[in-house]
Amino acid sequence: MGGFDADVADAPSVLHPGLLESLAADLAALNYTVGGVADFVGQEAYAALNRDQLVPVLLVCEEELRAAAPSPLVVPILLWLVGGTLTQDQLDLAFPITGADGLQALRLIDPVGAPVPDTLRRAAVELRPYSSDADGDLWVASDLGALQRPGVLRHDHVLGIGGASLTLAQITVRPRVRTALDLGTGCGIQTFHLLSHAEHVTATDISPRALAFTRFNLLLNAGPLGIDPGALDARVSLRLGSLLEPVAGQRFDLVVSNPPFVITPRSTEESPEDQFTYRDGGLPGDDIVSGLLASLPGVLAEGGTAQLLGNWEIPAGREWDERLREWLPEGTDAWIIQREVQSPLQYAETWLRDAAENRDRAAYFKRYADYLGDFASRAVDSVGFGYIWLRRTPGGAPAWVRCEEITHEVEQPLGPHLGAAVERGDWLASAAPGGAGTQPDLTGRDENGPDLTAPDLTGPDQNVANPNRTNQQAPGRDLNWEYLLVAGDVTEERHQRPGAEHPGVILLRQGAGLRRTTLLSTELAGFVSACDGDLTAGQIAGALAVLLGEDGPDFVPDLLAMAGRLVLEGFLIPAP
Ligand SMILES: C[S@@+](CC[C@H](N)C(=O)[O-])C[C@H]1O[C@@H](n2cnc3c(N)ncnc32)[C@H](O)[C@@H]1O
Structure with a gap:
């Protein structure tokens, strides 16, 4: 446009x-x-x-x-x-x-x-x-929200700063970058944050009103945002148009988007004016999110990242992440965290309430039934919501995909923790100079190999990670030669039946970030307790093998593979 x-x-x-x-x-x-x-x-x-x-x-x-x-x-x-x-x-x-x-x-x-x-x-x-x-x-x-005005929201409503806006702002990893794209800028909230670490931001929207609000907000806050009101273009370009159309041919170091991902029943009589533009991209099902997953990597510079929020349909009989994996193009690293799952009924109620559509009883009944009919037509069993992180795989490295469900409370802002986790993953995947020892096997259920060999993680805690749902980067680093430390926010918890000689359950808990909990085997617990930077991981594993009388060929490699997973998840960190 x-x-x-x-x-x-x-x-x-x-x-x-x-x-x-x-x-x-x-x-x-x-x-x-x-x-x-x-x-x-x-x-x-x-x-x-x-x-x-x-x-x-x-x-x-x-x-x-x-x-x-x-x-x-x-x-x-x-x-x-x-x-x-x-x-x-x-x-x-x-x-x-x-x-x-x-x-x-x-x-x-x-x-x-x-x-x-x-x-x-x-x-x-x-x-x-x-x-x-x-x-x-x-x-x-x-625009005034449903509380400050009567009736149903206007269809071209310009959204204020809401829960989803703040979530995206908080999960965004913020390296210093040259160019950033805020797709579907609304009132401009993501652009304000991007301006603190991007030299130039392109903010797009399909709504001319949204872009007018963003321009007004940028000019009103020119001082704190570091903008010269007379030369707005030097820091921000505002572009009108749908999805990636306004930035065709451009590449960005960072893309953020809180897109109009709300799944909405379509009707043959509807026109674009009938759609709530702030949340509905006008496409059937979750096509907005599938389209973005497929196309966003195409506007990323090499090594560039994109972060977005989304909803996805989970058809009956399929794993929640199967369709998401199918949407990803070649050469894209992806980390997708499912945060919440709703039934079709809960989903319909949430979004009918959101636009105050429940104020008109007859219309509410009809729309509710439309939602259920729409989901049923695609055999949708539930709808997932979560965070999506994408990267145009740098320098020809093998691409990896990691999908995990984390529904417990996390510590915001999550951005720095996600960034550190990606760095640790890159560190594990990169080949280290040094000896050729046994490599940690970090492969999960993905194209890189078979399922991870790991201890049984089914513990009493519902937040305990399930390694079969987590895919990791291909291993490269030989942990035998690395010094590891227990991360500062990690504590150990032991549970023992009264009178038992040994603990039946040993848990590691993270106090920060994704606040993971993981179950440890006795030998892994011994390994972790020795990670104080004095001995290499290989020396610790070797000493444990002698101590426990384990002389099988798999003991040390298996232990190092499990240690690698603990590094990836942030329980252990490389010593500086
Ligand atoms: C959920 S709001 C997000 C607003 C803001 N970025 C935030 O984080 O709160 C989605 C925005 O996408 C815009 N939008 C809707 N359809 C679009 C499309 N096809 N292309 C670009 N933007 C679109 C809407 O006008 C709205 O401003």
Whole structure:
């Protein structure tokens, strides 16, 4: 798609650079920040707001307005977070530089009533404070949510910062890169984060309104984001168009996308205007996600990575990851973590509630039935949700695919942990200089070889990893010669029947990142306890063989293979 108008009538205006500067100054003076608002309304009311409960904040604001000299901070909170109405005088007082007229010229507020009965104003959009470690305090405009407006959401709704946006921002591995792509930018949230470590970001969307919101947000936050408002293109290109069409022929070091992955029943009568663009890519089933898995590696530079969120259908009788594996093109490393599984019924309820479609009873019944019919037509048993990490395999190395289900709580931000795990995998896969000893066998259920030989991991803990569902990189490094350490967040747990001589269950637990738990055999537990950097892994395994009277040829190689898995999963780390 070609050029497009920077200013869109139905979105915040970027036609008044001076007013944007005034607004930023007024908002800063009001201390309209995450911390400022939380302090003002109280932590409990603020937490309620984040659970979409407005009443506690509304009560605080109403009480403040009854005070002799109310804090002006009550004005933006009532206006943009609660969706209340305010008078022109109240707005002029709280925004002394911008004024109510300035806010209206920026299309952030609307008059209430018609033709012009009084001086009341209400929010035209939401303007919410946001705080990130890299950029500090920002303000982000998006469409008013279901709570602040009546009826079903508009179909071209521009999403604010939601749970999925934050999840993607937190799982993103953030190396310094030259070029990054934010596919389906919405209000621009991923782009703000990318600007802290990418020289240049291309942000795309199929919605001109979304791009107008992103432009407004970039210009309003130009200072903290390190942007020259007069030369936005030097750091960010905004491109209108579908999926990869606006970046045809380009390559990126990093791609992030929270795509419109919500599976939606299709109908022959529907038009693009009927679709909720913010979540529905207009394709049947999970075709948006399958298409992205197949095509994204094509826009990655060698060694470049892509991270996205997605839903996938799991047909009856198939493993959850079978179809995902089929979608991946040659030469792509992939690590896919399934975080959640819903039944077709749960899925329909979640997404009908999301757009407030449950407010219209007759339409709700019909759409619910449509969902169930749609899933049944493809024999869908359940729907998975999870994180997808892709890499254009660097330098002709053999590609690997790793799919695992981790449904327990993880520690966010996960990005640094995922990045470290990939580095450890690369370290294991790379051939080390040194002697030729027995290599750790890290192959799982993938094209690289047979199933991993590992101890029985079926323990009492449902979070215990199942190695048969985890595929690893091809081995290269000979652990015989390596010094290993127990990672700093790892603890050991032993369970013993009363009166038993030895523990029946030995678990290793990670306190950080993916918070894995793994079951150890006695010899592996002995191996781990000796990993303090004094002896090589080969020396430890050899000493254990003597100690335990194990003289079979497989004992040491098997132990080193299991140690390799512990390195990959982050229980053990290479000594520096
Ligand atoms: C779930 S929202 C994500 C917004 C934002 N990136 C975030 O992380 O919150 C998906 C975005 O993709 C856009 N979108 C929908 N269909 C698209 C398509 N075919 N090509 C590009 N963007 C699309 C929507 O307009 C919306 O802004």
